[in-house]
Amino acid sequence: MKKEKDDNLIAQNKKARHDYFIKETVEAGIALTGTEIKSVRARRINLRDGYVQIYGGSAYLENVHISEYKQGNRYNHDPLRSRRLLLHKKEIARLAKAQSERGIAIIPLKVYLKHGFAKVLIGVGQGKKEYDKRQTIKERDQKREIRRKYGI
Template identity: 65%
Template sequence: MAKKKQNTDKYLAQNRKARFNYAIAETFEAGLSLTGTEIKSVRSGQITIGDGFVTIHDGNAMLTNVNIASYEQGNQFNVDPIRSRQLLLHKHEIATLSKAASEAGVTIVPLKVYLKHGFAKVLIGIGRGKKKYDKREDIKRRDQERELRRRLKN
């Protein structure tokens, strides 16, 4: 019997505002370095990435300002919910992120958190902040597409 492919369409957390606030140029898949109680909280969906961002310190990519709720049965093994967590990336990927982050107006944001083969993964994107008129154009384009789909349906 063949193994079933694991479906990664189910995300544990998703940053919906990231694509609205930033023009995402490039994405990377990174592993998360978590403790035992943190991975249990992540698997139960107790993670929020809305305010998160990625920083580069001493050749390491760190996921900052992401809240992983304390595991209820974790007692003394629980850690600070908002601590910085290391992202597991290759050196050339970290170099690319570091170069991009040094530019003005560029932010590295987490887009999605999901499980892949039992490991927690984060999809991060290099984003340049959008101006107000860019956001208005996106809203107008989305409304036009919705209206077009509605007309084609009828």
Template identity: 60%
Template sequence: MGKGESRVLAQNRKARHEYFIEETVEAGLVLQGTEIKAIRRGKVNIQDAFARIENGEAFVYNMNISQYEQGNRYNHDPLRTRKLLLHRKEINKLGPAADQTGYALVPLKIYIKHGFAKVLVGLGRGKKMYDKRESMKKRSAQREMARAFRNNQKV
């Protein structure tokens, strides 16, 4: 894989089930010490992570970057709060939207792009239980149609 290509290291599949993602934005991460080495090895978990905008800056909480095995005393706190690198326009746009009731900033995936760790953050509107059931029905119907189409192709 070349330096310009990106590869996904962690995904938050639960986020698409829990939220309607209305908008996404790519953000850089402020990392320290051995965190980038752990991320490159895929030792990152964003299942329970969320983002917040405070004092004009964006932060991601509960993102677990496991300690690097060879890091010894230079290792980091796995659950520390990390700053997101966003343009002022993006922060000004996402801040008021995320403050509305029922909306949240959710990290969707982490990947390496041009040698830097990036986070895809989505503005999500929480789904109600009936919305989740409806999404599951649609997905199941799509799978059934694809399966039937494949079976017709083989005949």
């Protein structure tokens, strides 16, 4: 199996895996304007507070900040506008069903370029409680200690 290169990784939402148990991931394209894709390629994107909303039979990426393009003029984009995700109808239906469950959120995990197109990896996650977060930190520290002790 070929390992994915991180050369094309644009942005990553590290806080998402800390706050949610990720059950499923889906790759989706993003419908961007010209100045938005230029800003994305310049790595001027923030996924931290982003989420996916499904309405009108389409999925939209909400609250993801893509900075204005520096060389853009009056045609520059709104940094926090809703961006349509390019998914198949079956995928949208599956995500809508998951979103209707209590405690489930659909969040962006990372943005990357694939064959020149911007893609977003979205995850269906269930929120962690405070004790779950502490347990995750404890397990991570134990693994780090084992690696340090045995030189793995």
